[in-house]
Amino acid sequence: MIRSTHLPLMVTLATFVLAFALCGWQYPSMLSTRVVANLLTDNAFLGIVAVGMTFVILSGGIDLSVGSVIAFTGVFLAVILRDTSIHPLAAFVLVLLITTMFGAAMGAVIHFLEMPPFIVTLAGMFLARGAAYVLSTDSVPITHEFYDTLQDIYWKAPGGGRFRLIGGIMLLVFICGALVAHRTRFGQNVYAVGGGGPTARLMGVPLARTTVGIYAISGGLAGLAGIIFSLYTSAGYSLATVGVELDAIAAVVIGGTLLSGGYGFVAGTFFGILIMGLIQTYIVFDGTLSSWWTKIVIGALLFSFILLQKGLTWATITRKRTATGSAQQS
Amino acid sequence: MPATTPSLFKRITPQLLILAVVIGLNFLVFPDFFDVSFRNGRLFGNLVDVFNRGAPVALLCIGMTLVIATKGIDLSVGAVMAIAGATAASLVTDGYGWGTALLGALATGALCGFWNGFLVAVLRIQPIVATLVLMVAGRGIAQLITEGTILTFNNEGLIRLGAGTFMGIPTPIVIWLALGTLATIGVRRTALGMLIESIGVNEASSRLAGINSRVLLICVYLASGLCAALAGVIVAADIKGADANNAGLWLELDAILAVVIGGNSLLGGRFSIVASLIGALIIQSVNSVILLSGMPPEFNLVIKALLILAILVIQSPRVAHLIYMLRASGPERLPERQRPSVQEPKEDAL
Numbered sequence: 001m002i003r004s005t006h007l008p009l010m011v012t013l014a015t016f017v018l019a020f021a022l023c024g025w026q027y028p029s030m031l032s033t034r035v036v037a038n039l040l041t042d043n044a045f046l047g048i049v050a051v052g053m054t055f056v057i058l059s060g061g062i063d064l065s066v067g068s069v070i071a072f073t074g075v076f077l078a079v080i081l082r083d084t085s086i087h088p089l090a091a092f093v094l095v096l097l098i099t100t101m102f103g104a105a106m107g108a109v110i111h112f113l114e115m116p117p118f119i120v121t122l123a124g125m126f127l128a129r130g131a132a133y134v135l136s137t138d139s140v141p142i143t144h145e146f147y148d149t150l151q152d153i154y155w156k157a158p159g160g161g162r163f164r165l166i167g168g169i170m171l172l173v174f175i176c177g178a179l180v181a182h183r184t185r186f187g188q189n190v191y192a193v194g195g196g197g198p199t200a201r202l203m204g205v206p207l208a209r210t211t212v213g214i215y216a217i218s219g220g221l222a223g224l225a226g227i228i229f230s231l232y233t234s235a236g237y238s239l240a241t242v243g244v245e246l247d248a249i250a251a252v253v254i255g256g257t258l259l260s261g262g263y264g265f266v267a268g269t270f271f272g273i274l275i276m277g278l279i280q281t282y283i284v285f286d287g288t289l290s291s292w293w294t295k296i297v298i299g300a301l302l303f304s305f306i307l308l309q310k311g312l313t314w315a316t317i318t319r320k321r322t323a324t325g326s327a328q329q330s
Numbered sequence: 331m332p333a334t335t336p337s338l339f340k341r342i343t344p345q346l347l348i349l350a351v352v353i354g355l356n357f358l359v360f361p362d363f364f365d366v367s368f369r370n371g372r373l374f375g376n377l378v379d380v381f382n383r384g385a386p387v388a389l390l391c392i393g394m395t396l397v398i399a400t401k402g403i404d405l406s407v408g409a410v411m412a413i414a415g416a417t418a419a420s421l422v423t424d425g426y427g428w429g430t431a432l433l434g435a436l437a438t439g440a441l442c443g444f445w446n447g448f449l450v451a452v453l454r455i456q457p458i459v460a461t462l463v464l465m466v467a468g469r470g471i472a473q474l475i476t477e478g479t480i481l482t483f484n485n486e487g488l489i490r491l492g493a494g495t496f497m498g499i500p501t502p503i504v505i506w507l508a509l510g511t512l513a514t515i516g517v518r519r520t521a522l523g524m525l526i527e528s529i530g531v532n533e534a535s536s537r538l539a540g541i542n543s544r545v546l547l548i549c550v551y552l553a554s555g556l557c558a559a560l561a562g563v564i565v566a567a568d569i570k571g572a573d574a575n576n577a578g579l580w581l582e583l584d585a586i587l588a589v590v591i592g593g594n595s596l597l598g599g600r601f602s603i604v605a606s607l608i609g610a611l612i613i614q615s616v617n618s619v620i621l622l623s624g625m626p627p628e629f630n631l632v633i634k635a636l637l638i639l640a641i642l643v644i645q646s647p648r649v650a651h652l653i654y655m656l657r658a659s660g661p662e663r664l665p666e667r668q669r670p671s672v673q674e675p676k677e678d679a680l
Contacts, residue, residue, distance in 0.1 A: 062458065109639075113646035116596055118403070118458060122583060123638040130631030137628055246466055259459045292473035292574075299467020306455055306463070 007312060008256030008305070009268045015254075015301075016271045019278050027285045033161030035281060040167030043277045045070065045225040045232060046247055047170040047270065050255075051177040052221035053248040054269045058181070059214050060194040060261025061117035065106065065124035066222040067244035069099050071237070072132040073226020078140035078236025088146045096223045102128065103219015107212035121215075125245070132238035139237040142230060150231055166228045173221065178266040190214060194261030250302050251276055258309055275301070338604065345592060345608040352615040359623040372495040376618065378503070384614030385502030386411070386578070388607050389561040390585035391592070392506075392513050393443075393554030395606040398589050400547060401530045401598030402450060402457035404554045407585060409468025410442045411562030411578030416475040418563045419483050419572035428487030435563045436556060442468070443555020447548030465582070472574035482571040492567025502564050506607075509560070513553075514603045523601075526550060530598025587634070588613055591641055 024031040049066045056063045073095050080091050106124045110117050153165040181187040189210040192200040201207050230236055255272030257264025279297050283289045356363045356376070366375035390407050397404045418435040422428065442464060449460035483489075496504045517523030528536040529543050537543045561581070566572045591609035594601045616637065620630050643649055 109642075112648070113643060114648055115642055115646055119586070119590065119596060119638070119642060122586070123635050123642065126583075126631045126635035126638065130629065130633075130635055133628035133631060134626075246462070249462065250466060253459075259456060290473070290478055292470040292478065295470030296467050296474070299463055299470065302466060303463045306459055307453070310453060310455060 008258075008263075008308060009265050011305075011308060012254060012256045012268050012271045012275070016275050016278070019275060023278060023282050023285070027282075030281065030285060033157040033159035035161075037157065037161035037163045037167065039274060039277045039281060040170065041162075041164045041232070042280075043273050044166040044170040045229040045241075046244065046251065046276075047273045048173045048221050048225040048228060049244060050248045050251045050269045050273055051173050051266060052218035053245075053252050054177065054255070054257055054264065054266050055181065055190055055214050056117075056218045057249070057252050057257050057259060058194045058261055058264050059190050059211070060197075061110070061211075061214065062121065062249070063103075063106075063124075063215065063218045063222075064118065064121040064245050065102075065128055066218065066225070066248060067241045067246075068125045068128035068132065069102065069219060069222035070226040070229055070241045070244060071239070072128045072135075073099060073223050074230045074233075074236035074240060075132045075135045075140065075238050076236070077227065077230050078142050079135050081142055081144050082140060088144055092227055095227065096220055099223030099226070100216050100220035103222070104212050104216035106219070107215030110215065111208050111211040117215075129238070135238070136236070137238055139235050141235045143234075147231065147234060151234070166231055169224075169228060173224070174266060174270050181266050186210070186213060191262060194263075196262075247276065247298075250298055253309075254298075254301055254305050256305070256309075258313070259306070260313075338602075341593070341602055342605045342608060345605050345612070348591070349608055349612050349615065352612055352619060355619050356615060356622060359619060363622070368498060372498050372500065376622070378500065380611065380614045380618050381503045382500045383617070384610050385506045386561040386565055386581060387584045387588055387613060388506040388610040389509065389557045389564070390554075390581060391588040391606045391610050392510055392603055393550075393557035394582075394585045394589050395592070395594060395601050395603050396513075396517070396526060396550045397457070397554045398586070398594055398596060399526050399530045399598055399601035400550050401533070402547070402550070403461065403586065403596070404446060404551065404558075405458065405461040405582050406442065406446060406464035406468055407554060407558040407561075408578035408580065408582040409465050409472065410439055410555055410558035411565060411581065412469055412472035412572075412574050413442060413475065414439045414559035414562035415566030415572040415577045416472040416481065416574050418488060419481040419566055420475050422483045422485040422488050423481055428485050428491070431485070431488055432491070432563060436559050439555040439557075439559020439562070440552055441555070442558075443552040444548060446555065447551030450551060451544045451547035469574060472572075472577075476572055476574045478574075480571050480573045484570070488563070488567050489570055490567070492564045492569075502568075505560065505564065509557070510603060510607050517603070527599055527601065530601075584613055585610075587638060590638070 029035075049070065053063060053066065076095050076098070077088070077091055080086060080094075081088060086094075102124065106120055109115060110120050150165055154162040156162055181190065189200070189205045192203060192205045193207065193210050193214075197207065200210075229241065233240070251272035252264070252269050253259060253272070254275055255264070255268030255270070257268060276298060280291075280294055283291060283294055353363075360376065363376045366373055366377055368374070390411075394404055394407065414435040417438045418431040421431040421434045426434075446457075446461050446464060449455045449463070450457050453460075491501055491505075494501045517526065525536070525541050525546055528539070528541060529546060533543055558578075562578060565577050588609035589606045590596065591612055592602060592605035592607075593609075594606060613634075616633065617630065620627065620633060
């Protein structure tokens with residue numbers, strides 16, 4: 001059991017190390033701190049969203065609304081900073097409150113109306129994207145000195161790499177996420193819900209609070225990712241970050257979390273993000289490959305990790321000898 | 331269970347009511363809505379437009395209904411549309427005829443569907459995950475076929491599939507009506523529909539009852555792939571080009587929405603293709619209301635989201651149970667109802 005739960009994480013780690021070594025061997029300049037720093041900066045918003053998605057998937061659910069929530073956050077910030085004289089920090093707090101409430105509302109619908117998460121968050125996706133359109137259909141630039149201050153915070157590493165604030169925030173979110181998942185009662189409840197709702201209820205897990213909490217975290221982190229994204233691009237655009245939910249799901253799966261819920265690690269998601277970032281960086285370094293290869297390679301990686309998970313699940317089931325006809329869920 | 335006419339009518343009554351209301355709204359905001367004229371050898375009019383523009387979603391939801399009836403879901407249809415459109419366009423620009431291009435696109439769609447079906451039925455991966463792979467990689471594959479450009483073409487035969495007419499009726503309408511009729515007859519006049527429903531209700535027990543669920547599941551995803559390919563060709567033919575990035579973008583969500591509006595449960599089991607098709611028309615009519623009323627198109631998504639939410643609440647097992655209990659506690663109405671309303675919550679709610 002221990003081996004089969006840790007194996008996906010190990011495979012992810014090995015894949016990352018191998019891929020990085022291969023890249024470094026082919027393009028020695030990829031081993032510089034600049035590339036590492038950019039890897040963190042460019043994937044900061046995706047990483048933060050993926051932490052929330054890890055919680056959702058650990059509980060056996062899915063959240064399709066995150067990409068739209070990021071876009072909404074960006075547009076909301078841009079519009080509110082353009083039209084009012086409110087301080088960005090207050091705007092941040094406001095938007096985080098909105099997105100967390102939004103996630104909590106979706107969680108409540110999922111739990112209390114017993115609807116599949118897939119379709120509820122789909123409605124949430126339309127709603128958030130629509131709200132962003134209603135606010136503004138143009139790309140609204142953000143010009144506020146506070147934004148410039150935040151963007152100028154970086155730590156210059158030897159070798160010229162600039163570790164910016166947003167990369168640091170992503171690392172912080174990952175650490176907090178890992179602590180919450182593995183060291184708190186809430187985290188244990190998330191794993192229990194993912195292991196099976198009825199069983200968790202019989203064990204005394206507060207299903208309602210946990211489900212609402214999970215989607216609130218995912219919504220809140222999507223809001224934070226939206227803030228980071230607006231810092232990254234200095235603008236809010238309602239058509240931005242289309243399909244980010246798929247990237248986040250892919251990162252979580254490549255990170256070794258079982259899509260059926262119950263098994264996985266927040267740390268795995270971090271390496272999932274890094275692997276996906278690495279593919280993009282490699283394509284940039286190569287220069288001749290077209291960017292659409294990214295999608296194909298990520299799709300192939302996704303497929304091989306799903307196969308790995310499936311093989312492990314089979315192995316566990318066979319070992320347990322609990323194979324009744326209904327053991328394979330589909 | 332072959333659908334006899336009265337029971338079919340009863341099944342689709344809520345959908346027809348919603349459609350009537352939405353069409354009525356159309357008429358309110360645009361009094362000329364029902365004007366249909368015959369010009370240049372084809373039908374013109376807003377009503378015709380609703381049927382014509384709704385064709386891709388209608389085609390998609392035929393396959394999606396079958397997939398959802400088996401308790402599955404096909405997220406890849408939008409990407410498959412892009413792949414099929416790209417295949418057709420590249421075959422035509424390479425000098426092949428439109429027949430070859432259509433067959434090539436359909437074959438690609440079938441291949442994609444087979445891949446999904448193989449993952450679901452043989453490797454037993456959850457449908458959401460299995461079809462996610464192609465959804466992510468599919469647009470990349472389509473880009474590969476078009477080599478990153480928007481492939482435009484001038485083949486008359488192919489363009490006629492999307493923008494032409496057949497006996498005065500726009501071809502897309504003819505295609506989806508024909509395919510819908512064919513599929514309905516195929517599943518309702520044979521045991522096929524019942525077998526699909528049984529897989530959706532309980533796959534393990536239907537397998538024990540002797541149903542070859544593996545082959546049937548693959549066929550269902552194959553059918554969905556074929557429908558998506560046809561929709562992809564129509565969309566490409568309509569704009570005389572294959573756009574790998576935007577063809578069929580988010581249409582999988584519209585198709586799922588159409589199926590859900592059609593009163594089909596996402597948990598599998600009983601299904602109605604006719605109701606799904608009406609669902610597709612409802613979505614298109616809503617789009618049309620928003621356009622004709624002069625409301626900013628930005629509100630389109632918000633309205634759609636609220637519509638889904640309303641339908642979800644009505645369909646929710648909890649609300650259905652509540653309504654059932656309320657009805658049961660009413661004065662002496664219980665004996666009229668033969669079966670509990672859990673299967674068809676919409677009927678009771680509306």
